[in-house]
Amino acid sequence: MKVVVTGGAGFIGSHLSRKLIHEGHEVVIIDELHPYYSINRKNRHLEFIKESGEFRFFQKSLIHNEKEVRDIFLSFQPEAVIHLAAIPGVPHSIEVPNEYVDYDIKATINALRFAGDSEAKQFIFASSSSVYGEQKNVPLEEEMATGRVVSPYAAAKFSAEAFCHAYASLFPYKVSILRFFTVYGPWGRPDMAITKFIKKLLAKEEITLFGKGTARDYTYIDDCVNGVLSAFNQKVRVGTYNIGSGKPIYLEELVDQLRMHFPELTVGQGAFRQGDVHSTWADIRKANEQLGYYPAVSFSEGLANTIEWAKKHETEIC
Template sequence: MKVVVTGGAGFIGSHLAACLSDQGYEVAAIDCFHPYYSIERKERQFEALTGGRVPLVRLDLLDGERTKRWLAEFRPDVVYHLAALPGVPYSLEEPLAYIDYDIKATVNVLAAAGEAGAAHVLFASSSSVYGDRGNVPLREEMADGRVVSPYAAAKYGAESFCHAYAHLYGYQMTIFRYFTVYGPWGRPDMAIGTFLRRLLSGEEIVVYGKGTARDYTYIDDIVEGMIAALHRSGGRSEVFNLGAGTPVTMEQLLAELRKHFLDMKIVHAPERKGDVKATWADITKAERAFGYKPKVAFAEGLARTVAWAREYER
C-alpha cells in the first residue's frame, strides 16, 4: 500500500513515517521545512527516526499545482495530512499565516488526493477545536466552533473542508484530534520540550496560569492509533479524539519533573491569551472504531522523554 505523510519531517510525521515504513508500507514524506522551529532539528529528527528508509520530497503544499502533479504521479492509496503551522501563541501574532498553512494548504492536499485517486485521507486536527470547556471529558460532538485562538479556528475550518472534500471525491476521511503529544523529538515550542531544554541548562522554568491540566499523550500511542485507523469501522467521514484519557495537572507534571531534576526552579507568570485551561479526551469512539488503547503511562513516557533529552538536547 502506498502512503504519503505530509509534514513528514515534523515531530509526529517523522515518527509516523518511520513506523509505517517498518510495517512494510511504501511511504513517502513531504515537507517544506517551515522555519517555525529549527530546520536543522527537522532534518535531524527525520534522519534519526527514519534512518534514510523513507524518501523525502521538499514541497510547499501551498503550491497547489505542484502538489497536484506530485500526488498524481505517486498515486497514493492513503494520505496522512499533518503539515501545518502548529502552536497557539504564534497564531495570535500571525493569524493570516494559519489561514495559509492550516487551511489553504489543506484544501490543496484534499483536492490533490482526490484527483490522484486516494482511497483514504487522514487529517491531523487538534483538541483546541473544543475551545475552553473547563475540566470535563471532551466528546467529538462537543466541538461547535467556539474556539479561543486563531490556530484552533484554522483547524476547525480545515476540518470542515475535510468533510466537504470527502463528500466531493468519495474517499474515506478520518480526522484525528490530538491531545498534547509528547515524547522523544517532541516539539521544542511546547511546554515539556521548553521545560527540558531549560532544566538541562540549569535555568528556571516558567509556568503560565494556575490550575491548568493537559491530557498528555505519548507519541507511540498516537502513532499506533493513527495506523490502526487505516482499518477503522464507521462512516465515510469521521472525527476521533486521540488522547490518553487521563488529564495531568501542572502540579503533577512538575512533581514528575522534580524526580528527574531535584533542584528545579519555577517562575510563575500570568496565563497566556489563547490557551485553554484544561483538556481531557473521551477516547471511547476511537476505542470502538479501531481498538485505540493508549499504553504508556505519563510517568513512564516522561522518563523516556527525559532520557532522550539528556542525550540529544545538550
C-alpha cells in the same frame, strides 16, 4: 500500502513515517521544512526516519508549489494520505493569524484535492484538541466541538475540519479527522511546554509556569502514532476521533514528576496565556470502540523516556 505523509519531517510525522516504513509501507514525505522552528532539527528528523529504511522526500510546499505537489500525488497514486503539514502553536497564531489561514486551511484544501485527484482511498487529517475551546464539562466528547474556539490556530483547525467534510462529499475516499491532545516524547516540538521545561532543567535554569491549576491530556508520541495507524481500521466514511491518553495531568503534578528527575528544580510564575484553554481531557471511548485505539504509555513512563532522550540529544540540537 502507498502512503503520502505531508509534514513528515515534523515531530509527529517523523515518528509516524518511521513506523509506516518499519511496517512495510511505501512512504512519500512532502514537507517544505518551514522555519517555524529550526530546520536543522527537521533535517535531523529526516535522518532519524532514514534509520528505519527507504522513503522518498520532497521538499515542497502544499501552498507555494501546488503544481509540483499535485504532480507528485498523481504519479505516486497513494492509497492513503496522512495530512500533518501545518504551522502549529497557539501563541504564534495570535501574532500572524493570516498565515494560519494559508498553512492550516488552504494547505488542507490542497491536500484534500490532490488526494481526491490521485484516487486515494483514505484521507487522515491531524486536527487538534484546541477545537473544543473552553468547556465546562469534561471529558471532551467528539460532538462537543461547536466552533466556539479561543485562538486563531483552533479556528483554522476547526475550519479545516469543515473542509474535510466538504471534500468527503466530493470524493469517494474515507476521511478520518483525528484530534490530537498535546503530544510529547523524544524529538518533541521545541515550542511545547515539556520540551522547553526539560531543556531548561538540563541547563539548571528556572522553569516558568503560565497560569495555575491548568491541566493537559498529554499523549505519548508512540500512542499518537498508533492512533493514526488505527484510523486504517475505520469502517465509516467520515469519522472524527479524539487521540489522547484519556487522563488529564495538572500542571502541579507535571512539576512534581519533573522534580523526581530534577530535584533542584525551581519554578517561576507567569500569567495565564491568551489563546490557551484551562484544561483538556479526551474522551477516547469512540476511538477505542471504532478504531481499536488504546494508549499504552503512562505519563510517568513517557516522561522518563523523554528525559532520557533529551539528556543524550537535546543539548546538541537546536
